[in-house]
Amino acid sequence: MKLTMVEAINQALEQEMSEDERIIVMGEDVGKNGGVFRVTDHLQARFGETRVFDTPLAESGIIGTAVGMAIYGLRPVAEIQFAGFLYVSMNQLVSQAARIRFRSAGTYGCPLVVRSPYGGGVRTPEMHSDSLEGAFLQTPGLKVVLPSNPYDAKGLLAAAIEDPDPVIFLENIKLYRSFRQEVPAERYTIPLGKAAILEEGSDVTVISYGGMMPVAQEAIKRVKEKNGASIELIDLRTIWPFDEETIITSVEKTGRAVIVTEAPRAGGISAEVTAVINDHCLYSLLKPVARVTGYDTPFPPPGLEDNYMPTPARVARAILETLDN
Amino acid sequence: MKLTMVEAINQALEQEMSEDERIIVMGEDVGKNGGVFRVTDHLQARFGETRVFDTPLAESGIIGTAVGMAIYGLRPVAEIQFAGFLYVSMNQLVSQAARIRFRSAGTYGCPLVVRSPYGGGVRTPEMHSDSLEGAFLQTPGLKVVLPSNPYDAKGLLAAAIEDPDPVIFLENIKLYRSFRQEVPAERYTIPLGKAAILEEGSDVTVISYGGMMPVAQEAIKRVKEKNGASIELIDLRTIWPFDEETIITSVEKTGRAVIVTEAPRAGGISAEVTAVINDHCLYSLLKPVARVTGYDTPFPPPGLEDNYMPTPARVARAILETLDN
Amino acid sequence: KAERKRGVPLSIQELVSEAEVPYQILNEDGQLIGSPPDIAPDRLMEMYRWMYFIRAFSNKIVALQRQGKATTWGALNGHEASSVGFAAPLLPQDWIAGSYRDAGSYFVKGLPPAMVAYYQRGLPPHYPAEAHCLPVQIVIGTQMLHATGLAMAAKIKGDPAVVVGLCGDGATSEGDVNEALNFAGVFKAPIVFGFINNGWAISLPRSRQTAAKTLAARGPAFGIPSRLVDGNDLFAVYATVQEAVDRARNGEGPTLIEAITYRLGAHTTADDPTRYRSQEELDEWNAKEPIKRLRLYLMSCDMLTEAEDTRIAAEAEADALATVEEAANTPAPPPESIFDMTWQNISPRMEQQRTAMKHELEEGEGL
Amino acid sequence: KAERKRGVPLSIQELVSEAEVPYQILNEDGQLIGSPPDIAPDRLMEMYRWMYFIRAFSNKIVALQRQGKATTWGALNGHEASSVGFAAPLLPQDWIAGSYRDAGSYFVKGLPPAMVAYYQRGLPPHYPAEAHCLPVQIVIGTQMLHATGLAMAAKIKGDPAVVVGLCGDGATSEGDVNEALNFAGVFKAPIVFGFINNGWAISLPRSRQTAAKTLAARGPAFGIPSRLVDGNDLFAVYATVQEAVDRARNGEGPTLIEAITYRLGAHTTADDPTRYRSQEELDEWNAKEPIKRLRLYLMSCDMLTEAEDTRIAAEAEADALATVEEAANTPAPPPESIFDMTWQNISPRMEQQRTAMKHELEEGEGL
Ligand SMILES: Cc1ncc(C[n+]2csc(CCOP(=O)(O)OP(=O)(O)O)c2C)c(N)n1
Ligand SMILES: Cc1ncc(C[n+]2csc(CCOP(=O)(O)OP(=O)(O)O)c2C)c(N)n1
Numbered sequence A, B: 001m002k003l004t005m006v007e008a009i010n011q012a013l014e015q016e017m018s019e020d021e022r023i024i025v026m027g028e029d030v031g032k033n034g035g036v037f038r039v040t041d042h043l044q045a046r047f048g049e050t051r052v053f054d055t056p057l058a059e060s061g062i063i064g065t066a067v068g069m070a071i072y073g074l075r076p077v078a079e080i081q082f083a084g085f086l087y088v089s090m091n092q093l094v095s096q097a098a099r100i101r102f103r104s105a106g107t108y109g110c111p112l113v114v115r116s117p118y119g120g121g122v123r124t125p126e127m128h129s130d131s132l133e134g135a136f137l138q139t140p141g142l143k144v145v146l147p148s149n150p151y152d153a154k155g156l157l158a159a160a161i162e163d164p165d166p167v168i169f170l171e172n173i174k175l176y177r178s179f180r181q182e183v184p185a186e187r188y189t190i191p192l193g194k195a196a197i198l199e200e201g202s203d204v205t206v207i208s209y210g211g212m213m214p215v216a217q218e219a220i221k222r223v224k225e226k227n228g229a230s231i232e233l234i235d236l237r238t239i240w241p242f243d244e245e246t247i248i249t250s251v252e253k254t255g256r257a258v259i260v261t262e263a264p265r266a267g268g269i270s271a272e273v274t275a276v277i278n279d280h281c282l283y284s285l286l287k288p289v290a291r292v293t294g295y296d297t298p299f300p301p302p303g304l305e306d307n308y309m310p311t312p313a314r315v316a317r318a319i320l321e322t323l324d325n
Numbered sequence C, D: 001k002a003e004r005k006r007g008v009p010l011s012i013q014e015l016v017s018e019a020e021v022p023y024q025i026l027n028e029d030g031q032l033i034g035s036p037p038d039i040a041p042d043r044l045m046e047m048y049r050w051m052y053f054i055r056a057f058s059n060k061i062v063a064l065q066r067q068g069k070a071t072t073w074g075a076l077n078g079h080e081a082s083s084v085g086f087a088a089p090l091l092p093q094d095w096i097a098g099s100y101r102d103a104g105s106y107f108v109k110g111l112p113p114a115m116v117a118y119y120q121r122g123l124p125p126h127y128p129a130e131a132h133c134l135p136v137q138i139v140i141g142t143q144m145l146h147a148t149g150l151a152m153a154a155k156i157k158g159d160p161a162v163v164v165g166l167c168g169d170g171a172t173s174e175g176d177v178n179e180a181l182n183f184a185g186v187f188k189a190p191i192v193f194g195f196i197n198n199g200w201a202i203s204l205p206r207s208r209q210t211a212a213k214t215l216a217a218r219g220p221a222f223g224i225p226s227r228l229v230d231g232n233d234l235f236a237v238y239a240t241v242q243e244a245v246d247r248a249r250n251g252e253g254p255t256l257i258e259a260i261t262y263r264l265g266a267h268t269t270a271d272d273p274t275r276y277r278s279q280e281e282l283d284e285w286n287a288k289e290p291i292k293r294l295r296l297y298l299m300s301c302d303m304l305t306e307a308e309d310t311r312i313a314a315e316a317e318a319d320a321l322a323t324v325e326e327a328a329n330t331p332a333p334p335p336e337s338i339f340d341m342t343w344q345n346i347s348p349r350m351e352q353q354r355t356a357m358k359h360e361l362e363e364g365e366g367l
């Protein structure tokens, strides 16, 4: 059936919950209201208020109690209403969830999934559009997943819930309903930490994830129309730990790479992917790795966001420049 | 006079406070107790309880109220007792302090300095040894300073307090009292965002900051003894915004670079510096930029930390490998 | 038993020890059941006009949002008495830090309403510094610590300024709000905390936000005197806030005031409240709404006629329209202004990025 | 007026409304002033031995730290009655989540003390899962949310388990602790919150931590019944915790207990309390310390002789020594175990890093 990303995630939650009694869904407005984006719609009606419940308005409280529940043996799927508020619970995420296994030398795990919508381009107020994923590269112990389409979203969420360690699952707001895709009715998983090669090519590698995938695809289309270049497109899907092997293999082949992310430039995924290419593929590199990113400023007010976020034209120009000899 | 870093910082605070009435010092145990490392020793006796005061035990409260005070027109210097607890106040740092100017379109600034001890090698418990600075590359609006010696600490802290925007000032615990250095009695500033070239050289550039500087220096000594290489050593001093120009000029000259940090590897300063070298010096690079860093795990318990943190031998081996043709 | 309390401010002991009845001066029917605060007739009429304006303004923004001309908006309907009552007792040197739902308080304090309309266009508003209104921030509850810091700073500097910190019932669950109460108590900061309890935090009713009977009960937990008031009663809110502001200005420290009101609209233009609350509840609160009862009171004491009221309503409409038009005609800043808004002295790298952004703008969206 | 309350548990109304007197059964001189909880004599002697052991163990770690053989340690002296009293009423299925200062409670609950000694060597302890003690975490107050989550989970699963969450007076200022109280209230979680008020948070006295008279006053703010007890009185702590545990197990929800005790030692081995507190205060509290008064009581009712007491003290010493020796003889894990402690399934990159670390270990510190 063709599903939007919201529907695919909802289906994943429903299927996982019906297979595993330990899974509970919690967060602000996830119950009767079904989440502000309706991602948890109908779940409370189906699974009851014990397994799907609204919490008080406190993000540290949500993650902190979810950590306790995960240690106890449940599999909490906690929603933070917008990713911009993850920082309110930063200590619970980074210094707690990410370290339960470490601190207990393996006695306890923390099988927790934190779902949160993120990303710009939909004219939301402050803190509703930010891409925080890059900060979580410097916070060992957390996995970070950003699906770019309904099919992946369903399979990656199932894998995230199954994972014995904490996973931050970031859902791009713009992608929630922007298109439908064929999604199998039955349950399936997509392994965390594995990228997808969406288009094969030999001239340049474009690496992106989440909400920037359609932008990268449109850019590639334009470049191809212009010069017929052969472009490889990698969707990271998991940004920590990311799939170094796929990147390295591709860049060793193409010798050129362009990374696209709407997150700020400094020290995020664009930096680490560039560094990994440096670590492993330097001698194959024909041009500097291009980084098409947000700027080193806070995410702008909605009226100014269009010029902050990478656009197809900006990405296309970077690809062209990278192809240039 | 020869001062330890603790003494130099204490002197900077005292001098700045006596010159500018707007400066206040606040935090846990900073008053009578003079801070757990005695960095604020005697300040309360000298300036009174109105300007130097203990707060309740709440890091978000400390930074959040300091933001209000900074908006009002004071110049708060807030201490977070150990950098590992910065995450408790992450929202106030990243989503508030860093955005006051932005949110008010320039009506208000947030001239706030957050001081905090950090770093491993002194057998502290969990959360007391962590290097978090790299995460603040993905959080636009904050400056991040890490002095590596008493002289720099004094001048950089004065500049940080003078700065119209929020600065996180991280003090390496191991360096607090490990050596003394001649520090001028009078007030001076060292500009934020400028690196120092500590040793000039032409074969390889070693880039580090904070607590890793002595490790880098010892490593360089060993390599020089071994093969007489000419090694340039850069102390970043400010890691955001860092001094790209100095790095680029140096690496264009040497064609080789080694970055040393005790922070986890992924996505931190080691990644961004590597990416900047990629952006600007790719065609000068003779070898991949080497990254000698902490590993992608939480900081270990004290009994296991020695093998986590870069050692002189590990850094020296990386330099040798980078020099190798 | 509850009845006997009406018209008498409750002490905190009573608050905590038994079921609560909010302090009320003007009841739902516009009748005085206590003694009204000392407000000059002109000033009272001005406050009444503000209440009308706040509603008209909010309705206007909702309409604009429906036309795609404004970003998500949380309607102010129902909050008019609380909004005016928390701001009207303040002096120019005083400050307010509130949430999106407190725009009405900001207007009364002196923020040009066009600033809010401009913000709703998705643009960065230049709050005039002298209004002493903290630009609204979105992380629920967090401004309460800023408010406390402002008050601590005023005290440190010896200024006779008082701060009003406002947040909703949902916000009281955030750690920051509790830390703010605690800091204010410890430092005896000159602050008035207003918990604007409108019954809902999006879809969560007050009863599920905390097991405590009242939010005012948070006061004694942090050593702060607290009061419970009917937030739809301008007189009760004004009188209580005035008293708390006086206390703060006299160096007697913080006060917590819970104002019980109701969110008559959707949470925001993105919300559908029929999913989670009943029409009966809404009807009940519509009957208790704040403008009506003040109108009845003003008419009953001959301060207002039907005709005047109609005129005031029309003027509010016209003002609201003029306000959004002013905002619509205020030019947007160039996209590259985001760099200068980040730091006073931007880095060389940001200079380069600004140049690059301008270059991108020139290149445009074609390839 | 205060006197009349001694020996009678206070209701929350009384707590909030007037100056507080903690509930006491066994006074400073070892005399019963209320009726003692129903504890079998053998069990009581066991608890007494635990108190001795806790003190001996803590003193031993302090000594080791001075010899450079242990990392920073926060002494337990003075906390013995609270530590035992909060843990003794628990059943095996129950949980405790506490701070570094609650090691004594963990021992009583079933954590082998050698685990703590091993941790003090700077090594990662393998807490046996069946002890149901959360590994101590260092971010003050944060474990209270984990405790609440454990309790919520027990309730969700329908298990008859109760959780005790412990933190200090300083911790109560953290947002997390207040959020924990609020969640527990809303979800009626089977939890007992213990605020172990030892008068100080490093150098900050309780009076500067919050303006509230008691920490117990936090209870009604979040709809949670609360109690104030003398934390140096094993009977008062035990009886109150037992009652709260029973309530929780019966589905009646959370209870908050503030236990007033005193930190007789330095904050940690890195602290010098003479900088901020007086000898007089210390003397006063030494006179009220918990072991002495239980000893006097046990002797007064012929459950203990001087000779037995001397033997118990010597046994505690010997046990403490054996414990630290056991820990000293437990091998350290290899450095590369940090990778496997991070994730159950480590990434290829971490595999490479593990190999690289082993390589570094082989290469050694020479060049
Ligand atoms: C930290 C944080 N969490 C969640 C949200 C999303 N959110 C926006 S408003 C709101 C409810 C606020 O309720 P309340 O405090 O009662 O204020 P009201 O909207 O009723 O005026 C929520 C959950 C947010 N903005 N910030
Ligand atoms: C979040 C956080 N802030 C600061 C510290 C440093 N610190 C360790 S113990 C302590 C005082 C704790 O006081 P209290 O809660 O009363 O416990 P006690 O030590 O008295 O048992 C502080 C400030 C910390 N560990 N975590």
Ligand SMILES: [Mg+2]
Residues within 6 Å of the ligand: C168, C169, C170, C196, C197, C198, C199, C200, C201, C202
């Ligand atoms: Mg509300």
Ligand SMILES: [Mg+2]
Residues within 6 Å of the ligand: D168, D169, D170, D196, D197, D198, D199, D200, D201, D202
């Ligand atoms: Mg204490």
